[in-house]
Amino acid sequence: MKKKLAVARLWYEGNSFSPIATDLDIFKAREWVEGDAAVPLYRDTATEMGAVVAFADSHPEWEVTFLRCAAAPPGGPVTDSAFAAIRGDMLDGLQRQKWDAVYLSLHGAMITCGNPTPELDLLQDVRAIIGKTPLAVTFDLHANLGAGMIELVDFAVGYKTYPHIDMDVVAARALDVLDNLAHGKVKPVGAIAKVPAIYTSFNMRTTDGPMAEIAKLAAHWRSEPGILEATVFGGFAYGDSPFAGPTAMVFADGDRMLAQRVAKTLAAEMAARQDRFELKLPSPAEAIATALATPGDKPAAITDPADNPLSGGIGDTPTLFRALLDAKPDAPCVFGFFWDPELVAEAQRAGIGATLDVAFGGRVTTSFGKPVRISAKVLALTDGKFRNVGPFEHNFAVDVGNTAMFEVEGIKVIVTSSCQTPNDPAYFTLHGIDLAQVGLLCVKAKNHFRAGFTPLTRAIIECDAPGPAGVSLAHYNFKHAPATLHRR
Numbered sequence: 001m002k003k004k005l006a007v008a009r010l011w012y013e014g015n016s017f018s019p020i021a022t023d024l025d026i027f028k029a030r031e032w033v034e035g036d037a038a039v040p041l042y043r044d045t046a047t048e049m050g051a052v053v054a055f056a057d058s059h060p061e062w063e064v065t066f067l068r069c070a071a072a073p074p075g076g077p078v079t080d081s082a083f084a085a086i087r088g089d090m091l092d093g094l095q096r097q098k099w100d101a102v103y104l105s106l107h108g109a110m111i112t113c114g115n116p117t118p119e120l121d122l123l124q125d126v127r128a129i130i131g132k133t134p135l136a137v138t139f140d141l142h143a144n145l146g147a148g149m150i151e152l153v154d155f156a157v158g159y160k161t162y163p164h165i166d167m168d169v170v171a172a173r174a175l176d177v178l179d180n181l182a183h184g185k186v187k188p189v190g191a192i193a194k195v196p197a198i199y200t201s202f203n204m205r206t207t208d209g210p211m212a213e214i215a216k217l218a219a220h221w222r223s224e225p226g227i228l229e230a231t232v233f234g235g236f237a238y239g240d241s242p243f244a245g246p247t248a249m250v251f252a253d254g255d256r257m258l259a260q261r262v263a264k265t266l267a268a269e270m271a272a273r274q275d276r277f278e279l280k281l282p283s284p285a286e287a288i289a290t291a292l293a294t295p296g297d298k299p300a301a302i303t304d305p306a307d308n309p310l311s312g313g314i315g316d317t318p319t320l321f322r323a324l325l326d327a328k329p330d331a332p333c334v335f336g337f338f339w340d341p342e343l344v345a346e347a348q349r350a351g352i353g354a355t356l357d358v359a360f361g362g363r364v365t366t367s368f369g370k371p372v373r374i375s376a377k378v379l380a381l382t383d384g385k386f387r388n389v390g391p392f393e394h395n396f397a398v399d400v401g402n403t404a405m406f407e408v409e410g411i412k413v414i415v416t417s418s419c420q421t422p423n424d425p426a427y428f429t430l431h432g433i434d435l436a437q438v439g440l441l442c443v444k445a446k447n448h449f450r451a452g453f454t455p456l457t458r459a460i461i462e463c464d465a466p467g468p469a470g471v472s473l474a475h476y477n478f479k480h481a482p483a484t485l486h487r488r
C-alpha cells in the first residue's frame, strides 16, 4: 500500500511597522491553491512546491496530497481572520485522514495583527492533530525562529542563499529526510542557538561579505559525520517578535548534544560579525550632495530602501522627496514614486497640462513624515503596463495600474495606483523618460534595483530616511522583541 504524504504551505514575511494589514484577498491574488490543481501550478518551478511535485514523480510509493497552499508578497501584519482561514483549511485537511508524513513550507517571519508568533501556534495545532507522524518544515533565510517551534518538528531546513535561489533544493532535502524518517532510517534531533541582536539584511547577501563566511562554516558542519543539517538564519529585522534575531539551527542523527554544540558554535560566529552587518547610511540630503558631486555622464541614483515595497514599504514616505525639493538640484530629476490611486484619478480627470494642488506622501500614515503640499502640473498619464527589459524578472509583464507623472519645480514625479518597486528601466520609458537625459534618479527601491540600473547609472547611493524598512532599528517601536536585541 502507498504511504501518504500531506503537504501544505503558508509563506509570508510580515513587516510590523507597515500600517497596511494583509488580508485574504492578497493571498488569493498571489498564490492560493489546494488539491490536484497545485501540480500544474508548481511543476518545473524552482520553489518548495516544485520540489514536492518532483518528489511525487520520482517516488511512486508515496501518494502526495496538496492541502492549502498560500503565499503573499511581503507586507504588513496578516489579518487575524485571514490567518484563521488559512490555518483552518490546513488543519481540516490534516484531520481528514491518517498520514505517514507531513511537510510544511513556512516562511518563519510571519506575524498577524494580534499575534507575533502565529507559526508557533500553527505548529502546535498541527502536532496536536498528527501525533507522532513525522513532520518536516522548511523556512526562509529571513525566518525569526524560536526554540519552541523547533521542538515541535522532527526535521527542519532553511534556505542557504540570499538572493534565494535554493528554495527547491531545501524542500528536496526536507522530503528526503522525511522519507528516511518514515522508514525508520534516521533519528533527527534538532537544536537552535540565538544571536542576541537583530540584524538588518542590507549586508546579508550569501555571495560575499559576512553572511557568505557564515554560510561556508555551516556547509563545513553539514559535511561532518552525524550532522544531518545546519542552517544559519539572518532573521527579518522588521518582524517584531520575541523570536527576532538570527538563529543557528542544527539537526544531528540521534545526538542532541552534538546538535546543540554546533548550533552554539555557528551562532557565536554570527555574533562575532555583528559590526559588519550594521551599516550607516547617509541622510537624504547627504546622499543627494554626494550624487550630484559624482562625475559622469549617466544619471546618479538614490535609493530609499526604507520604503521599498518588496521589504514592506508603502510608497508613501515623503522625506527623500522633501530633501530633493530643498536641494534644488541644477540637473533633471526624476522621483519614483508615490502610491496614490485617488491622485492618479484626479490627474486623469484634469488632463495633461492641468495644474493641481497636490499632497505627496503621508497619505497612508504620517508616522514617517507629513505630506508635501505643493502645486504640480500633469505631464503624462499611462495605463501602467510594460514588460521588464532588465535582468530582474526579465520580460515579465508588469501592471502597476494607471499612473500620472507630474512636474514640480523641475522634478518629474511618478504617482501610481498600486504599490510596486520601480525595479526596471521600462518603468521610466513608459512615462516618456529618456534615462540618458536624467541627472538624478530617486527611487523607493533596494538591492533588486541594482540588477537593471547598475549599467545605466554613474552611482547608486542608499540613504537612511524614515520608513517601514529602514537601516536604523532605533527608529522602530518594538513591542515584542526584547529591548536588548535592538537598542544599541
Ligand SMILES: [Zn+2]
Binding pocket: 140, 141, 142, 164
Ligand atoms: Zn527571505
